[in-house]
Amino acid sequence: MLRDRVYIKFQLYTLYPNIYTILLSAGSSNTRKSIPLRQAQKLLKAVDNTIVIAGTATIPGIIKMLGEGHTNKKGRTTKGASGIIVATELTSFIKRDFNAVEKFTDLYDGHADWPDI
Numbered sequence: 001m002l003r004d005r006v007y008i009k010f011q012l013y014t015l016y017p018n019i020y021t022i023l024l025s026a027g028s029s030n031t032r033k034s035i036p037l038r039q040a041q042k043l044l045k046a047v048d049n050t051i052v053i054a055g056t057a058t059i060p061g062i063i064k065m066l067g068e069g070h071t072n073k074k075g076r077t078t079k080g081a082s083g084i085i086v087a088t089e090l091t092s093f094i095k096r097d098f099n100a101v102e103k104f105t106d107l108y109d110g111h112a113d114w115p116d117i
Contacts, residue, residue: 003050003082034088041086048072051083059103 008015044052051070053062062085070078 003078004080037086037088040084044084049078052086053083054086057085059100 004016006017008017041052041054044050049070049072051065053065062083066083069080072078
């Protein structure tokens with residue numbers, strides 16, 4: 001929701017922090033991690049300023065979605081690759097990509113193109 005409105009301005013560059021949040025639980029069926037995830041997803045869809053990626057996806061699909069921007073219900077297009085990935089099980093979300101974690105951590109660099117994806 002904050003997108004690029006939160007940053008730290010340095011003399012030579014501006015730092016836009018990334019937030020990676022992973023909820024872990026030993027007793028998954030007892031703690032119901034999916035409930036807060038569904039509530040966050042519902043809130044983000046209501047605010048409608050961020051791309052919400054849920055279900056399953058590939059890394060190239062995620063990059064494509066983030067690169068296209070976001071058009072909200074009022075027809076306003078938001079530029080910039082801000083998005084959230086909502087997945088109750090991360091391994092189920094990522095389709096057959098063994099290097100997905102490395103690619104996720106590299107997404108913040110904002111490459112002009114992705115030749116090896």
